[in-house]
Amino acid sequence: FAARKAIVAEFEELGLLEKIEDHGLTVPYGDRSGVVIEPLLTDQWYVRVAPLAEPAKDAVKNGDIQFVPKQYENMYFSWMNDVQDWCISRQLWWGHRIPAWYDNEGNVFVGRDEAEVRRENNIADSVILSQDxxxxxxxxxxxxxTFSTQGWPENTDDLKTFHPSDVLVTGFDIIFFWVAxxxxxxxxxxxxxxxxxxxPFKTVYVTGLIRDDNGDKMSKSKGNVLDPLDMIDGIELEDLVQKRTGNMMQPKLAAKIEKDTRKVFAGGIEAHGTDALRFTLAAMASTGRDINWDMNRLEGYRNFCNKLWNASRYVLMNTEELDCGFANDADKEFSLADRWILGQYEATVKTYTEHLDNYRFDLAANTLYEFTWNQFCDWYLELTKPVLFKGNEAQQRGTRHTLITVLESLLRLMHPMMPYITETIWQRVAPLAGLETENTSIMVQPFPVYNESSVDAKAMDDLEWVKQFILAIRNIRGEMDISPSKPLSVxxxxASSDDVRRIEENKSFLASLAKIEEFTMLENKDDAPACATSYVGNLEIMIPMAGLIDVEAELSRINKQLEKAEKGLAQVQNKLANEKFVNNAPEAVLAKENAKLAEFSDAKAKLLEQKTKIESL
Structure with a gap:
């Protein structure tokens, strides 16, 4: 503060100092130096923004540029309607030097380089110039x-081909700093x-911020930053602690951050792979909203990658070095399941493409997940087994053809969201579909397009009926604690004429997936013995219980579970009846308790229903 003290002394000497008194104010200190930050006025370079802002506003108003979600246009206009001249000078040791030169008299010359400045302004070599x-x-x-990377100011082929670009993906916090x-x-x-x-581009897609699992913004000072590379490759606990607490601007927070890190990541962070992280980000990206990061979601999508890998292994085991019907005109007989999965795939292509067109990457990812896990893996692959193990040559060829067709197309559909695993699998699957893979990549293959002619509506309806029938049998097994492998008579x-037809045409599927050994049609259901019952539409499905279960043992098991459910229900009810708890508990805690209440209530109702059925035997 030498200058300040000198000024006060001069005021006193001149008799101009009336009084000295204390004033409360905020004194800024440097985070690293720990000393007071002193303001210093210097000459700065500015850009006059007002003439540039009007055309930029018009470009958005007339639709040449669109924001997704649209509400971010309001943020853009709020900045552009109140623009100030832009200071572009920075006092740093790195960056692009300001292209301005000064002579000894303080004259300023601007040019691309010093040679151009001297040439354009006839400055002799003897005149010393110094760059800002x-x-x-x-x-x-x-x-x-967008244009400097394409060869501008020359009108290059790249500039003519790739400018303007299509979509800019960015965060809302830099709409003014960068986008505008x-x-x-x-x-x-x-x-x-x-x-x-x-x-520069036609669409601005605005993402939300990725926050921690509590909804707080990630920052090094809070110690809640997650490095994407650590989620991809994994990191040991000690290395993670060092990473989060080393080189901190506020070292006093290190102990708390270390404690929190050891609690949350007791085993460090496992490796999840690039594709799992990429797919998780897509699945959680919902129209500009902030994302509360969830490691459980990441783990779930790693499992999804494994599911795709294992499904592909099953397909390859049953198709490699076998006739898949692509290289010849041999007969192919397509099963109901084959025709159904082709229709399901086309529906997925249509829905997925619509979501991409609308920038709903979360819905697009969920569409892929639903089809791959639930339809392709859980249902179709199981439905291929009766054909591959017991079908004739034409039937097996048709199913192998369908397995390769759907998997190869699905890999192309998934590639933008899971590039590495899809590339690896495609290199093995594509040759089976008669495609060339040498010196090429999945990324240059045509993207799937919806083909309505591949949708067999009747097959879709029939297979959905088969699924409901199988699920009805499985539900009875679960409720009555009957072994999944025990053959049943139903x-x-x-039964309607369609029910009868569907049963006759699909006995192999029903026998394999529902473990049914005998079907009996009843003229009068009153003739049936004591049965566990379920429905598919108006069709009543009954499984005689005699000899299937030990009634006394089953009642004992149900009573124990019922007692446990009632005890849990009472505890939650008492807690929620406590007015003090309800008034003071965080919203998340109350939501958790209400979820428990619903869970215990549902469990109790189902157990009582099972008990009634067993007691009637």
């Missing part, structure tokens, strides 16, 4: 990105063949 030591604001050079400035700079500098200013009542 400031560098450009990083957002200034970033604002030139790119729009202003591009409109000013780049013109099309007719002299019309070009926009009695059927109220």
């Amino acid at each position: 030591e400031d560098v450009l604001d990083t957002w200034f050079s970033s604002a030139l990105w 400035r790119m729009i202003m700079m591009t409109l000013h500098f780049v013109k099309d063949e007719n002299g019309k200013p070009q926009v 009695l059927l009542a109220n």
